Amino acid sequence: xxxxxxxxxxxxxxxxxxxxxxxxxxxxxxxxxxxxxxxxxxxxxxxxxxxxxxxxxxxxxxxxxxxxxxxxxxxxxxxxxxxxxxxxxxxxxxxxxxxxxxxxxxxxxxxxxxxxxxxxxxxxxxxxxxxxxxxxxxxxxxxxxxxxxxxxxxxxxxxxxxxxxxxxxxxxx
Amino acid sequence: xxxxxxxxxxxxxxxxxxxxxxxxxxxxxxxxxxxxxxxxxxxxxxxxxxxxxxxxxxxxxxxxxxxxxxxxxxxxxxxxxxxxxxxxxxxxxxxxxxxxxxxxxxxxxxxxxxxxxxxxxxxxxxxxxxxxxxxxxxxxxxxxxxxxxxxxxxxxxxxxxxxxxxxxxxxxx
DNA sequence: TGTATTAATGTTATAATGTAACATTAAATC
DNA sequence: GATTTAATGTTACATTATAACATTAATACA
Numbered sequence: 001x002x003x004x005x006x007x008x009x010x011x012x013x014x015x016x017x018x019x020x021x022x023x024x025x026x027x028x029x030x031x032x033x034x035x036x037x038x039x040x041x042x043x044x045x046x047x048x049x050x051x052x053x054x055x056x057x058x059x060x061x062x063x064x065x066x067x068x069x070x071x072x073x074x075x076x077x078x079x080x081x082x083x084x085x086x087x088x089x090x091x092x093x094x095x096x097x098x099x100x101x102x103x104x105x106x107x108x109x110x111x112x113x114x115x116x117x118x119x120x121x122x123x124x125x126x127x128x129x130x131x132x133x134x135x136x137x138x139x140x141x142x143x144x145x146x147x148x149x150x151x152x153x154x155x156x157x158x159x160x161x162x163x164x165x166x167x168x169x170x171x172x173x
Numbered sequence: 174x175x176x177x178x179x180x181x182x183x184x185x186x187x188x189x190x191x192x193x194x195x196x197x198x199x200x201x202x203x204x205x206x207x208x209x210x211x212x213x214x215x216x217x218x219x220x221x222x223x224x225x226x227x228x229x230x231x232x233x234x235x236x237x238x239x240x241x242x243x244x245x246x247x248x249x250x251x252x253x254x255x256x257x258x259x260x261x262x263x264x265x266x267x268x269x270x271x272x273x274x275x276x277x278x279x280x281x282x283x284x285x286x287x288x289x290x291x292x293x294x295x296x297x298x299x300x301x302x303x304x305x306x307x308x309x310x311x312x313x314x315x316x317x318x319x320x321x322x323x324x325x326x327x328x329x330x331x332x333x334x335x336x337x338x339x340x341x342x343x344x345x346x
Numbered sequence: 347t348g349t350a351t352t353a354a355t356g357t358t359a360t361a362a363t364g365t366a367a368c369a370t371t372a373a374a375t376c
Numbered sequence: 377g378a379t380t381t382a383a384t385g386t387t388a389c390a391t392t393a394t395a396a397c398a399t400t401a402a403t404a405c406a
Contacts, residue, residue: 147335
């Protein structure tokens with residue numbers, strides 16, 4: 001499931017527009033169920049539903065967009081409904097928050113807590129998630145020099161994915 | 174002004190509690206004035222005042238805290254007063270936004286646009302800013318492999334600075 | 347120097363994001 | 377079954393940020 005490319009552990013690559021996303025969703029849900037079972041945590045119907053909504057695609061999803069969707073299904077849904085589910089999912093490693101977008105993205109590899117480097121396409125919104133050994137080591141070594149104890153890392157790289165750069169070229173946009 | 178430590182360009186190190194902060198403020202303002210003059214941009218009194226407020230210390234400052242301070246000086250100040258000044262200062266490289274804190278921190282080295290790695294102490298709130306060549310090169314090389322074109326990087330490392338770890342130890346907290 | 351133009355700021359309103367606090371319901375424990 | 381804890385419901389509000397239009401200040405240039 002996890003490919004190693006030049007010491008980069010690719011948690012989630014950029015996906016072609018036409019990939020079979022049902023598979024992504026299914027495997028994410030399977031992973032979530034397994035993870036929660038292993039940890040003795042409850043993936044309640046609400047939490048699962050929020051996770052599904054986060055996994056609509058490979059783009060970060062906004063909390064209030066999730067809320068809007070939940071309201072379609074249950075009119076009384078409110079912000080805490082969403083934020084509590086998102087908090088739980090983040091604690092289980094099933095969802096990450098993209099801080100620079102105030103948005104949330106699913107993670108298909110929750111089993112071991114890991115560092116992440118997010119590459120975020122500003123054109124199509126797609127995100128690739130890596131856990132690159134070299135980046136981790138380098139950040140650790142810098143922290144070490146600074147005598148800094150790392151608790152958490154937010155690494156969010158914004159720009160344009162290959163697909164969008166190609167499209168842009170083709171359309172002379 | 175810029176020290177090179179093991180290929181890390183230290184934009185702003187962690188400072189001792191008792192450092193002469195007036196010097197930091199003064200040199201930041203001097204740099205800002207020079208930078209704006211060079212670029213033909215106007216560091217108006219309002220913009221300068223906001224910059225001074227950002228430079229109160231080496232901790233990220235919240236927009237609404239700046240607003241509260243401005244209101245003391247001019248009761249009619251409103252959110253756009255602050256956000257417009259912050260936008261300008263960010264464009265000039267005089268201020269960076271810490272995305273994971275929704276807060277803003279001054280940058281004393283605006284002359285050339287650079288990448289930043291922020292180390293953020295969760296205990297005392299202090300921030301160190303680096304521009305590490307190795308990090309930059311590594312991120313670039315990963316982007317290159319992904320055929321990803323980088324526009325901007327947000328790298329925010331959270332944890333505890335040496336000073337706070339030592340204190341914690343001493344106080345058995 | 348006055349006039350046109352642009353840039354900056356003022357002002358009001360509202361949007362977007364997130365949390366506190368307490369009530370209720372459901373699940374697990376014993 | 378009673379007790380306790382976990383999860384969700386509900387209302388209210390706090391925080392962060394922007395839109396839109398009016399006014400003032402600065403710059404350009406006739």
